[in-house]
Amino acid sequence: xxxxxxxxxxxxxxxxxxxxxxxxxMARPAVSYRALALGADERAIGVIAGVYALLxxxxxxxxxxRTDHGRCAPLLPAGVVLISGxxxxxxxxxxxxxxxxxxxxxxxxxxxxVIGAQSLVARQSAPHExxxxxxxxxxxxxxxxxxxxxxxxxxxxxxxxAGTSALALVVAGxxxxxxxxxxxxxEDRTALTSRTARGDRxxxxxxxxxxxxxxxxxxxxxxxxxxxxxTAYLPVVGEDRGIAPSVIGLLLxxxxxxxxxxxxxxxxxxxxxxxxxxxxxxxxxxxVLCAGxxxxxxxxGLALILAALGFCLGVGQPLSMTTVVQAxxxxxxxTALALRLTGNRLGQVAAPAAAGLIAGVAGVAAPFVMLGAxxxxxxxxxxxxxxxxxGERASDSEPRRSQVALDRKRDV
Numbered sequence: 001x002x003x004x005x006x007x008x009x010x011x012x013x014x015x016x017x018x019x020x021x022x023x024x025x026m027a028r029p030a031v032s033y034r035a036l037a038l039g040a041d042e043r044a045i046g047v048i049a050g051v052y053a054l055l056x057x058x059x060x061x062x063x064x065x066r067t068d069h070g071r072c073a074p075l076l077p078a079g080v081v082l083i084s085g086x087x088x089x090x091x092x093x094x095x096x097x098x099x100x101x102x103x104x105x106x107x108x109x110x111x112x113x114v115i116g117a118q119s120l121v122a123r124q125s126a127p128h129e130x131x132x133x134x135x136x137x138x139x140x141x142x143x144x145x146x147x148x149x150x151x152x153x154x155x156x157x158x159x160x161x162a163g164t165s166a167l168a169l170v171v172a173g174x175x176x177x178x179x180x181x182x183x184x185x186x187e188d189r190t191a192l193t194s195r196t197a198r199g200d201r202x203x204x205x206x207x208x209x210x211x212x213x214x215x216x217x218x219x220x221x222x223x224x225x226x227x228x229x230x231t232a233y234l235p236v237v238g239e240d241r242g243i244a245p246s247v248i249g250l251l252l253x254x255x256x257x258x259x260x261x262x263x264x265x266x267x268x269x270x271x272x273x274x275x276x277x278x279x280x281x282x283x284x285x286x287x288v289l290c291a292g293x294x295x296x297x298x299x300x301g302l303a304l305i306l307a308a309l310g311f312c313l314g315v316g317q318p319l320s321m322t323t324v325v326q327a328x329x330x331x332x333x334x335t336a337l338a339l340r341l342t343g344n345r346l347g348q349v350a351a352p353a354a355a356g357l358i359a360g361v362a363g364v365a366a367p368f369v370m371l372g373a374x375x376x377x378x379x380x381x382x383x384x385x386x387x388x389x390x391g392e393r394a395s396d397s398e399p400r401r402s403q404v405a406l407d408r409k410r411d412v
Contacts, residue, residue, distance in 0.1 A: 012186055015179075017113070017144065017179075022147045024110050024144070026149065027169055030090075030155075036236075050350075064341075067119045073183070090169045118321060157246060210329060220340050221347035223378070254303055258307045261311060263318065286313055
């Protein structure tokens with residue numbers, strides 16, 4: 001199968017990602033509510049949220065190396081098993097330290113799934129299709145982020161917060177297992193390149209020096225940190241302002257729905273504005289909107305802020321994937337994506353921990369001001385990033401145009 005020739009695998013990958021991400025998005029606020037019910041304060045919530053990213057922080061690059069020189073598909077079911085087990089066991093244990101451990105297992109499972117899935121998209125997509133395919137791939141994440149918080153909000157509540165949040169975590173574990181149904185024979189083994197087969201390895205330093213890779217990593221870190229802290233800390237803001245868990249779930253899902261809307265129109269937006277302008281403007285707007293969450297606005301105002309924020313945050317992830325893939329040296333694209341995920345996990349460790357400290361000192365809404373500053377910095381990085389990644393060389397343009405023409409003839 002030639003790259004881009006059959007997109008049935010992409011649809012099945014989006015479905016699997018929807019269930020896996022839905023389980024994680026359901027479990028993250030449920031973990032926060034269960035920890036609160038077990039006596040955790042804002043600092044403890046920050047630590048538990050940070051542990052989710054701690055194991056993946058050390059595992060990302062080795063997994064990326066393995067994927068560059070082998071198959072992607074085995075990481076997908078392994079990730080589903082770890083997500084399912086981490087979710088369910090987080091709801092069964094009764095201590096905060098054990099919840100933190102199983103939260104870390106859940107994060108490791110999510111990392112395995114995402115590295116395998118992103119590498120699959122990069123390997124099985126033609127270069128001119130990568131923006132579109134990565135955008136469609138991330139719709140799976142947004143669908144999970146849409147359904148997960150609604151399901152969590154519907155189950156959590158009442159006087160027995162510990163019991164209902166535990167039930168939500170067990171249900172999330174069962175939901176993750178559904179992803180297995182879409183993973184059968186999803187990888188085209190002929191897509192393995194001869195370089196992959198030879199096992200050549202590109203040094204990490206060379207990957208990080210490639211123009212476009214550091215910018216893609218930092219933008220992705222900022223955007224994911226914003227999404228992650230929204231998921232983990234909006235329940236805390238809701239408790240502080242007297243907003244019911246069901247309403248918080250709807251607000252988080254509204255943010256995810258706006259992200260889906262963004263990714264559905266991402267291709268025409270790219271044609272209109274270009275990658276650099278689009279990344280810069282959306283990061284800048286997201287910075288202002290994140291800081292706006294700290295204001296004592298009514299629920300309807302919070303809903304408007306989150307809808308606009310979700311649309312702006314929808315740009316960063318797929319475009320940073322394409323930027324990193326196209327800028328990375330040949331034979332190191334999965335490792336480059338893994339470095340991008342390492343940056344993400346570093347942000348997920350540091351940002352919640354910093355958010356917990358800030359919330360403990362300055363109030364529960366203060367972490368969103370910190371996020372605003374981080375996104376403001378990322379907009380400056382996006383402005384200085386190359387319009388065309390270094391990996392997308394001018395010498396490549398003629399073969400790509402020839403491939404596009406050939407594809408069109410085949411379609412006819």
